[in-house]
């Protein structure tokens with residue numbers, strides 16, 4: 001060891017201790033380290049893989065914009081899930097830790113709303129209305145991360161349609177509650193009232209996973225975690241503000257930006273085109289119809305009554 005720098009010798013000792021505690025041969029691991037290729041940006045970020053994930057269904061030059069912006073959205077949703085998971089997995093979560101995570105979540109949600117102009121203004125109207133016809137019955141409605149975020153944020157009884165919300169609680173059981181999820185309203189055919197293929201395929205693919213998530217989150221979603229914190233705890237008011245900000249951005253500002261875009265492409269001449277998912281979208285997509293509110297205790301009676309209009 002005489003020609004090894006003292007600081008490196010200390011590191012080697014730590015590695016030996018680490019692997020011997022695990023009953024492993026540290027020499028093999030150290031050989032492995034010495035064989036490793038230098039890290040490159042393109043391998044680490046998986047640039048080639050990432051840039052190979054755009055597979056347009058038509059030759060319209062604006063279709064890749066549509067695909068990539070959805071992919072960017074899914075990555076931002078994944079960043080949101082990543083932060084929320086650290087709060088819902090924590091036992092005895094503290095207000096300051098919770099707030100820091102929510103501020104990150106709000107930063108990502110802010111990017112989602114500010115950047116939605118990529119959809120509204122960044123594609124050619126005519127092209128969009130052609131290439132979208134090749135995409136049915138797919139719809140952003142089928143974004144599973146969007147639904148997982150809801151389940152990680154709040155109680156299932158708060159995600160029901162307005163006809164039964166407040167009348168059905170957890171005692172009804174997940175099967176009954178899931179039959180009344182607010183988003184099923186988008187999955188009914190405008191003419192027949194039956195489940196659309198868009199909805200049926202989505203349920204076949206994800207319903208079990210949604211139910212498993214709901215069971216796990218019942219006692220630890222963000223709303224539940226918040227209610228475990230005493231209102232006299234340091235940082236409580238700042239946490240409350242960060243949760244209100246998220247509720248408003250995710251459940252009012254983003255839906256309105258999204259609806260405005262749908263109105264532009266599908267109804268600017270008052271023609272009320274059918275969406276790829278087949279929903280009664282003009283009614284359904286408005287936040288005042290959905291009334292999706294993750295943290296109702298944090299809003300005044302007046303704010304709740306005007307949900308979607310401020």
Ligand code: HEM
Nearest residue numbers: 073119139140141143146183262265275276277278279281
């Ligand atoms: C030109 C752009 C867009 C248009 C015209 C549009 C239109 C629509 C329409 C009409 C619906 C109702 C369901 C249906 O019948 O298909 C819907 C649902 C949805 N879309 Fe989009 N969309 C666009 C972009 C996006 C983007 C970029 C995302 C990001 C992932 C997205 C995510 C969603 C989600 C999550 C829903 C379900 C909303 C809910 O249940 O509240 N959409 N979209």
